[in-house]
Amino acid sequence: xxxxxxxxxxxxxxxxxxxxxxxxxxxxxxxxxxxxxxxxxxxxxxxxxxxxxxxxxxxxxxxxxxxxxxxxxxxxxxxxxxxxxxxxxxxxxxxxxxxxxxxxxxxxxxxxxxxxxxxxxxxxxxxxxxxxxxxxxxxxxxxxxxxxxxxxxxxxxxxxxxxxxxxxxxxxxxxxxxxxxxxxxxxxxxxxxxxxxxxxxxxxxxxxxxxxxxxxxxxxxxxxxxxxxxxxxxxxxxxxxxxxxxxxxxxxxxxxxxxxxxxxxxxxxxxxxxxxxxxxxxxxxxxxxxxxxxxxxxxxxxxxxxxxxxxxxxxxxxxxxxxxxxxxxxxxxxxxxxxxxxxxxxxxxxxxxxxxxxxxxxxxxxxxxxxxxxxxxxxxxxxxxxxxxxxxxxxxxxxxxxxxxxxxxxxxxxxxxxxxxxxxxxxxxxxxxxxxxxxxxxxxx
Numbered sequence: 001x002x003x004x005x006x007x008x009x010x011x012x013x014x015x016x017x018x019x020x021x022x023x024x025x026x027x028x029x030x031x032x033x034x035x036x037x038x039x040x041x042x043x044x045x046x047x048x049x050x051x052x053x054x055x056x057x058x059x060x061x062x063x064x065x066x067x068x069x070x071x072x073x074x075x076x077x078x079x080x081x082x083x084x085x086x087x088x089x090x091x092x093x094x095x096x097x098x099x100x101x102x103x104x105x106x107x108x109x110x111x112x113x114x115x116x117x118x119x120x121x122x123x124x125x126x127x128x129x130x131x132x133x134x135x136x137x138x139x140x141x142x143x144x145x146x147x148x149x150x151x152x153x154x155x156x157x158x159x160x161x162x163x164x165x166x167x168x169x170x171x172x173x174x175x176x177x178x179x180x181x182x183x184x185x186x187x188x189x190x191x192x193x194x195x196x197x198x199x200x201x202x203x204x205x206x207x208x209x210x211x212x213x214x215x216x217x218x219x220x221x222x223x224x225x226x227x228x229x230x231x232x233x234x235x236x237x238x239x240x241x242x243x244x245x246x247x248x249x250x251x252x253x254x255x256x257x258x259x260x261x262x263x264x265x266x267x268x269x270x271x272x273x274x275x276x277x278x279x280x281x282x283x284x285x286x287x288x289x290x291x292x293x294x295x296x297x298x299x300x301x302x303x304x305x306x307x308x309x310x311x312x313x314x315x316x317x318x319x320x321x322x323x324x325x326x327x328x329x330x331x332x333x334x335x336x337x338x339x340x341x342x343x344x345x346x347x348x349x350x351x352x353x354x355x356x357x358x359x360x361x362x363x364x365x366x367x368x369x370x371x372x373x374x375x376x377x378x379x380x381x382x383x384x385x386x387x388x389x390x391x392x393x394x395x396x397x398x399x400x401x402x403x404x405x406x407x408x409x410x411x412x413x414x415x416x417x418x419x420x421x422x423x424x425x426x427x428x429x430x431x432x433x434x435x436x437x438x439x440x441x442x443x444x445x
Contacts, residue, residue, distance in 0.1 A: 004073035004074055004076075005042075005045050005073045007073070007076075008041065008045075008073045008076045008091070009041065009042060011076070011078075011089075012038045012041060012089065013038070015078060015087055015089075016087055017038055017078070017087045017088065017089050018037075018038070018086040018087060018088065019035045019036070019037070019038075019086065019088045019089075020035065020036050020037075020038060020040075020041050020071075020088070020089050020090070020091065021033050021034070021035050021079070021088060021089070021090040021091075022034050022035070022036060022044070022049060022069050022071055022090075022091060022093045023090055023091065023092050023093065023210070024069060024092065024093045024094075024095055024106070024108065025107050025108070025210060025343065025345065026107075027105070027107065027343065027346070027414060027417045027418055027421060028289070028343060028421060029107070029210075029289075029341070029342065029343025029344065029345070029346070031210055031213070031214060033090075034049065034051065034069065035088075036049065041071070044069070044070065044071050045070070045071060045073065047068070048068030048069055048070040048096055048100075049068065049069045049070075049071075049093075050066060050067070050068055051067055051068075051069060066097075066098050067095055067096065067097065067098075067103060068095070068096040068097070068098065068100075069093040069094075069095060069096075070093055070094050070095075070096055071091035071092070071093050072091055072092050072093065072094060073091065075090075075091050075092040075207055076089060076090070076091050077089060077090055077091075077177045077178060077211075078176075079177075080173050080176040080177065081173065081215070081218045081219070081222065090211075092108065092207050092210075093108075094106065094108055094109065095108070095109065104411045104412070104413045104414070105411070105413040105414050105417065107343055107345035107346050107414070108203070108206070108207075108345050110345055110346055110349045110409070110410055110411065110414055111202060111203055111206055111345040111346070111348055111349045112203065113349070113409075113411075114348075114349035114350075114352045114353055114409055115201075115202060115203060115352070117353075117356065118248070118352060118356060121356065121359070121360075122250050123248040123249065123250060123255060123356075124201060124248070124249045124250075125201065125202045125246070125247075125248060125348075125352050126199050126200065126201055126202065126205075126246070126247050126248075126249060127199065127200065127201070127202045127205040127206075127244060127245070127246060127348060128182070128196070128197065128198065128199040128200075128205075128244070128245040128246075128332070129196070129197055129205065129209060129242050129243070129244050129245070129344075130194055130196045130241070130242065130243040130244075130245075131194065131195055131196070131197065131209070131212060131242050131340055132187055132192060132193070132194045132239075132240035132241055132242065132340055133192070133193060133194075133216060133227055133228060133229050133240050133340055134146070134148060134189065134191050134192050134193075134227070134228050134230070134233055134234075134240060135148065135149045135150075135162065135163060135166060135191045135192075135193060135220065135225050135226070135227055136148055136149065136191060136225065136226045136227075136228060136233075137149055137225060137226070138225070138226050139226045139228075145233070145234060145235070146228075146233050146234065148189070148190040148191025148192075148234075149162040149163065149191045149225055150162060150163060150186075150190055150191055151190045152186050152190065152191075153186070153188055153189075153190075154185075154186065154187060154188045158186070162223070162225060163186055163191070163193055165223065166193070166219060166220070166223055166225070167184045167185075167193060167195065169219050169222070169223070170184075170195065170215055170216055170219045171184055171195065173215050173218075173219060174195075174197075174211075174212065174215055177211060177215070179197060179208045179211060179212065180197065180198035180200075181195060181196065181197060181198065182196040182197065182198045183195075183196055184196070187238070188237070188238045188301065188302075189234060189237035189238045189301075190234075190237060192237070192238065192240065195212070195216075197209075197212065199245075199247075202348045202352065205344070205348070206344035206345045206348055209242075209344040210344065213229060216229075229340040229341045230292060230341065231288070231290060231292050231293045231295065231296040231339040231340065231341055232292050232293075232295035232296040232299055235295075235299070237301070238296075238300070238301025238302065238303070239295065239296025239297075239299060239301055239303055239339065240296070240339060240340045240341075241296065241303060241336065241337075241338065241339050241340065242338050242339055242340045242342065243334055243335070243336050243338070244334065244335045244338055244348075244351070245321070245332045245333070245334050246272075246332060246333055246334075246335060246351065246352075246355070247331060247332040247333070248268065248269075248272065248355075254329050254330075254331045255268045255269070256268060256269035256272070256331040256332060256333065257269075257329075257331035263311050263320045263322055264322065264331055265320060265331070266331075268359055269331070269333065270365040271358040271359045271362060271363055271365070272333070272355035272356075272358050272359055273309055273318055273320075273333055273355075273358070273365055274358040274363035274364060274365040274366070275354045275355045275356065275357045275358020275359065275361075275363055276317075276318055276333075276335060276351065276354050276355050276358065277307055277308070277309060277317070277318065277365075277366065278354070278357075278358065278363060279350075279353075279354035279357065279403070279405050280307050280317060280337065280354070280389065281307065281387070281389060281390055281396075281399045282399045282400055282402070282403035282405060282406055283347075283350040283351070283354060283400070283403070283405070283406055284337065284389055284390050284396045284399065284400070285390075285393070285396040285397055285399070285400035285406075285418065285422055286342065286343065286346050286347050286350055286400070286406070286418060287337055287338040287339070287342050287347045287350070287351070288337060288338070288339055288342070288390075288396065289341065289342060289343070289393075289418075289422065290341060290393065290425065291392075291393045291425060291426065291429045293339050293341070293393070294390070294391060294392050294393060294396075296339055297337065297389055297391075298391055300374075302314050302315070303336075303337075304316060304317040304336045304337050304373075304389070305373070305374070305388060305389055306373045306381060306386050306387065306388050306389065307386065307387045307388070307389060308366075308368075308369040308373060308384075308386045309365075309366075309368055309369065310368045310369045310370060311368065313368075313369060313370065313372075313373075314336070315369075315372050315373040315374050316336070316368075316369055316373065317335070317336055317337055317389070318333055318334065318335055318336070319333070319334040319336060320333055320334075321333075321334055335351060337389060338351075346410065346414070346418070349409055349410070350405070350406060350409055350410070353405055353408075353409040354405060357405060366385060367384075369384065369386065373386060393422060393425065393426050393429070394426050394430075396422075397419065397422050397423060397426060400418070400419065400422075401419055
C-alpha cells in the first residue's frame with residue numbers, strides 16, 4: 001500500500017494534477033464527491049478526510065455524523081474528460097468512523113464483508129456485466145415521451161450515426177481509465193446501447209461500474225446528447241438491464257467448471273444457482289430498486305419475470321451460457337434481473353451471499369426450464385414450480401423486509417436505510433395521478 005501511495009503522490013506531481021476527486025456512494029448508489037488540493041492527498045491517506053456523514057443518504061445517523069473518507073490508492077486514475085487544462089484525478093474512498101473502523105453503512109464495505117466471507121470459504125468472486133443504457137437527444141420529454149438519438153435496432157450498423165461516435169469515444173475513455181471493454185453494440189431499442197466490461201473481481205467491477213456511469217454521462221454532455229440508465233424509459237421498447245455473468249474461483253481454478261457435469265457445471269455451480277433462485281425475490285428490492293424497475297421486469301423485451309434457470313433460455317432468470325464448453329476458465333452463470341440503475345456494491349454483495357447460502361446449505365437445484373416462460377399460462381408455471389419475481393416495488397419491499405439474508409449481508413444500518421428509502425419512494429409514487437389515469441378516465445368518469 002505504501003508503494004501505491006508513493007506512486008499516486010509522484011504521479012500527481014509529475015502530471016501536474018490540480019485537483020483530486022474523492023469518490024464514494026450513498027445507499028442508493030449515487031456517486032458522491034469531494035475535491036481536494038494535491039497538497040492534502042498525503043494527509044487524506046494517513047488520516048482520512050473528515051465530513052458530515054449524516055448529510056449523505058443512509059451513511060450515518062445524526063448523532064454519529066462525523067465520518068472519514070480514506071482514499072484507496074489502488075483506484076487512482078487521471079480523468080481523461082478533463083483534458084490537459086487543470087488535470088484532475090480520482091480515487092474511490094473507504095468510509096471510516098473516527099476511531100478508524102470501517103463504517104457499517106458504507107456500500108463499499110458491505111461488499112468487502114461479503115467478499116471476506118467468500119474468501120473464508122476459499123472462493124474469490126468475479127463479475128462481467130453487460131450494461132445497457134439509452135441515448136436521447138436531450139433530457140426534455142416530447143409529446144410522445146423521451147426522444148432517442150436514432151431508430152436503429154439490435155446490432156444495427158448506422159453509418160455516421162451518433163451512437164457509433166458515442167461508443168467509440170466512451171470505450172476509448174474507459175480504456176484510458178484502465179477499464180477493459182469486451183465489446184459494444186447497438187441494442188434492441190431506438191437509441192439503446194450496450195457496453196460489456198471485461199471480467200474483474202467484484203469490488204474492482206463495482207468501482208468500474210460507478211466510473212462507467214460517470215464516463216457515459218460525461219461523453220453524452222461532450223457530444224450534445226443525454227444518456228440515461230433509467231430501467232424503462234419507453235413503454236413500447238425494451239428496458240435497460242445489467243445482465244451479470246458470475247463465477248467463483250478457488251485459486252486459479254474455476255469452481256463452477258466440471259467437465260463431466262451437465263453444461264460443464266460443477267456441484268458448487270449448481271448449488272450457487274439454487275441459492276440465487278431461492279433468495280432472488282427477497283433481494284429484488286436492491287437489484288431492482290426503483291418503481292420504474294418493475295416496468296422493465298414485467299414489460300417484456302426479454303426481461304426475466306419468473307424464478308427459473310436454463311441453458312440458452314433468455315426468458316429464464318438465470319442462464320448457463322456455453323459458448324466455449326471445453327474452456328474451464330470461462331464457465332459462468334448469468335443473472336438477468338439486475339438493472340443498470342442498481343447500486344453495484346449492495347447488489348453484488350447480495351447475489352454473492354445468496355449463492356454462498358446455496359453452497360453452505362447444499363441447496364438442491366430444481367429442474368431447468370426449457371420452455372419460453374413468458375408463453376406459459378399461470379397454471380402451467382405453478383405446476384412446474386415456477387414462481388414470479390416481485391411485480392412491483394411494494395411487493396419487493398415486503399419480501400425484502402422479511403429477509404434474514406438481506407439483513408445479515410447488508411448490516412442493520414444499510415438494511416434499515418434501504419427499507420426507509422424504498423418505502424418513501426413507493427409512498428410518493430402511489431399518491432401520484434398519472435397521465436395514463438387522466439387520459440383514460442378524465443372525460444369518461
